[in-house]
Amino acid sequence: MLVVTKDNFDEVSKEAAKLLATLLRRKPDCVLGLATGSTPLGMYKELIRLHKEEGLDFSKVITFNLDEYVGLPPSHSQSYHYFMWENLFKHINVDPRHVHIPMGMAENIDEFCQWYEEKIEECGGIDLQILGIGANGHIAFNEPGSSLGSRTRIKTLSDKTCEDNARFFENKDEVPRYAITMGVGTIMQARELLLMAGGAAKADAIKATVEGPVMAKYPATIVQLHQFATVVIDSAAASKLDGSYSGF
Ligand code: GLP
Numbered sequence: 001m002l003v004v005t006k007d008n009f010d011e012v013s014k015e016a017a018k019l020l021a022t023l024l025r026r027k028p029d030c031v032l033g034l035a036t037g038s039t040p041l042g043m044y045k046e047l048i049r050l051h052k053e054e055g056l057d058f059s060k061v062i063t064f065n066l067d068e069y070v071g072l073p074p075s076h077s078q079s080y081h082y083f084m085w086e087n088l089f090k091h092i093n094v095d096p097r098h099v100h101i102p103m104g105m106a107e108n109i110d111e112f113c114q115w116y117e118e119k120i121e122e123c124g125g126i127d128l129q130i131l132g133i134g135a136n137g138h139i140a141f142n143e144p145g146s147s148l149g150s151r152t153r154i155k156t157l158s159d160k161t162c163e164d165n166a167r168f169f170e171n172k173d174e175v176p177r178y179a180i181t182m183g184v185g186t187i188m189q190a191r192e193l194l195l196m197a198g199g200a201a202k203a204d205a206i207k208a209t210v211e212g213p214v215m216a217k218y219p220a221t222i223v224q225l226h227q228f229a230t231v232v233i234d235s236a237a238a239s240k241l242d243g244s245y246s247g248f
Pocket residue numbers: 035036037038039040066067131132133134135139140141161165
């Protein structure tokens with residue numbers, strides 16, 4: 001695992017965008033695993049800039065998002081569909097037919113999850129998976145206790161996650177209780193992982209992820225077992241680490 005610590009979150013976003021852009025230039029038809037939340041926003045802004053100012057081409061890229069709330073239609077302002085189109089897709093030249101985001105309104109969720117897994121496989125697997133991290137150590141919506149071998153499925157959100165995400169809704173009661181999420185095992189099959197985090201609120205989760213034992217209580221700790229995982233964090237998120245990691 002490569003841990004890269006940056007002075008501030010702006011640099012984290014730029015570093016992450018640089019890594020993604022490097023892959024895209026090397027493999028224009030790469031398969032990207034994308035994330036939502038506040039963490040990747042700065043990276044998406046930088047990718048939009050690279051597209052507009054430097055012609056970074058997304059026309060052949062295939063994307064798969066990590067997760068989506070159950071019961072929110074794509075038009076809902078807090079759905080991850082809406083998030084992705086507003087914050088990235090509508091600003092770049094991605095082919096809408098190449099975009100995959102779990103369907104929170106799927107009639108048969110189990111069948112949908114199976115289809116999502118098969119689709120990832122059919123597209124050749126994910127080349128680079130972007131990850132944020134929950135303050136409780138979740139990745140995507142794989143909450144503490146998730147099987148480390150899990151596949152795409154429906155999960156109940158923890159109280160902590162509902163509280164953390166309540167800031168995006170009118171109140172905590174409006175946060176959906178269920179989500180469709182890629183599993184920990186699905187994520188681990190990506191050829192490369194890029195986990196980003198910023199801020200002191202993530203310091204405990206980052207300490208567990210980088211230095212703690214691998215355990216289902218902190219699903220993010222699984223990244224220690226990935227052959228090509230990069231963790232890019234700011235100094236606040238790195239503040240509880242014992243080791244010093246110089247990165248690149
Ligand atoms: C959400 C998402 C995760 C994300 C996490 C952190 O629950 N499902 O994919 O990594 O929360 O969010 P943020 O980046 O806003 O801190």
